[in-house]
Amino acid sequence: MHGIKVNLGPRSYDIIIGRGILNRLGQELLKLRVGTDAYIITNLWLKNKYGEKLRQELRKNGFNSHFKIVPDSEKSKSLEAAGLVLKELAGWDKSRKVFIIAFGGGVIGDLAGFVASLYKRGVSYVQIPTTLLAQVDSSIGGKTAVDLDLGKNLVGAFYQPRLVFSEVNFLKSLDKKQLASGMAEVIKYAVIKDRRLFTLLENKYKDVLRKEPAVLEKIVATCSAIKAGIVSRDEKELSGLRTLLNFGHTIGHAVEAAGGYKAYNHGQAVGLGMVAAADLSRRLGLVDLGTVLRVSDLLRLYGLPVKLKGVPIEKIIRAHYRDKKFIGKENKLVLLRGIGRPKIVRNIPLSLIKEAVKTVRH
Ligand SMILES: NC(=O)c1ccc[n+]([C@@H]2O[C@H](COP(=O)([O-])OP(=O)(O)OC[C@H]3O[C@@H](n4cnc5c(N)ncnc54)[C@H](O)[C@@H]3O)[C@@H](O)[C@H]2O)c1
Numbered sequence: 001m002h003g004i005k006v007n008l009g010p011r012s013y014d015i016i017i018g019r020g021i022l023n024r025l026g027q028e029l030l031k032l033r034v035g036t037d038a039y040i041i042t043n044l045w046l047k048n049k050y051g052e053k054l055r056q057e058l059r060k061n062g063f064n065s066h067f068k069i070v071p072d073s074e075k076s077k078s079l080e081a082a083g084l085v086l087k088e089l090a091g092w093d094k095s096r097k098v099f100i101i102a103f104g105g106g107v108i109g110d111l112a113g114f115v116a117s118l119y120k121r122g123v124s125y126v127q128i129p130t131t132l133l134a135q136v137d138s139s140i141g142g143k144t145a146v147d148l149d150l151g152k153n154l155v156g157a158f159y160q161p162r163l164v165f166s167e168v169n170f171l172k173s174l175d176k177k178q179l180a181s182g183m184a185e186v187i188k189y190a191v192i193k194d195r196r197l198f199t200l201l202e203n204k205y206k207d208v209l210r211k212e213p214a215v216l217e218k219i220v221a222t223c224s225a226i227k228a229g230i231v232s233r234d235e236k237e238l239s240g241l242r243t244l245l246n247f248g249h250t251i252g253h254a255v256e257a258a259g260g261y262k263a264y265n266h267g268q269a270v271g272l273g274m275v276a277a278a279d280l281s282r283r284l285g286l287v288d289l290g291t292v293l294r295v296s297d298l299l300r301l302y303g304l305p306v307k308l309k310g311v312p313i314e315k316i317i318r319a320h321y322r323d324k325k326f327i328g329k330e331n332k333l334v335l336l337r338g339i340g341r342p343k344i345v346r347n348i349p350l351s352l353i354k355e356a357v358k359t360v361r362h
């Protein structure tokens, strides 16, 4: 079992990671005095698969619980969905000792955090992430959001959970696509911050793809520590440190948007964005071709695409300039000086970005 602290003064919290740890959840919640009534936001599949165990663990420690089922799709990250949840929550909450549990992937985590930040001007919430992506990324750092038609994650707040509880055994039921999607973020952490993790991912890919629990636990713990370290020093993305987490995401978001959120899922798009960013680093003389190939070979090992198909470059560039992180016309990208050595570069000529995106095309 691993315990990692996110250090944010009065908003500090622990990330607990392990295999077969669900039977410790109740005790952890009691220590935190989060409340007595758990309002668990999840989807039907997760409730059917793991809900009873969760309910029993809570009951054993004297907690009441209620499952709020939301649809299993990004559509649950909407103002409408949040409104429905809030109204139902207000109806259920008789005790005034309610707290929220986000039990699911990133969609549920973002929605539940958003709801928790608003209900009664903020109630406690706990993240119990069940996808690899959620365990290594979305459950940590307090970014909560819902989408608008105009763009993803446009409405939300920074609102920190009281605990992140990552039961690695939940990952056993992930399918290949969900695992690969989380691996794109894992590879991102390795590329920007951890050469040893990068080598481990190269050497142990068969174990990871088999979802061997010990290696998954090591990966979740390593990545959680990296993210915890970054968000502890830059809670609200003000100092530029948190920007490093955008490696592969600027071009990746543009690929995702240009493909209408259908051609590529988030992990796949981020993978393509990382290849483009690595190639851009090469074009600027920051790394050699060997480094670019190491990144794309690793993505390929995990079943992530490294060649872009069917999305026109012009559409990607247009989407790139609509990115909400741009200030005026100035662009800012996270590039590489080597594996584990990121570098933020500003005002990169559009022609170079285009060339780099083209290299990830057939
Ligand atoms: N807040 C943040 O900092 C942050 C960071 C990254 C991503 N995100 C958000 O996260 C979302 C993506 O998260 P995601 O990739 O976890 O997607 P998701 O929440 O849609 O989950 C993917 C699928 O996996 C299923 N699933 C969940 N747990 C499972 C399990 N244990 N076994 C089998 N299936 C399981 C879900 O039901 C769903 O069908 C996006 O909305 C993205 O914007 C947020």
Ligand SMILES: [Zn+2]
Pocket: 185, 249, 266, 270
């Ligand atoms: Zn991401």
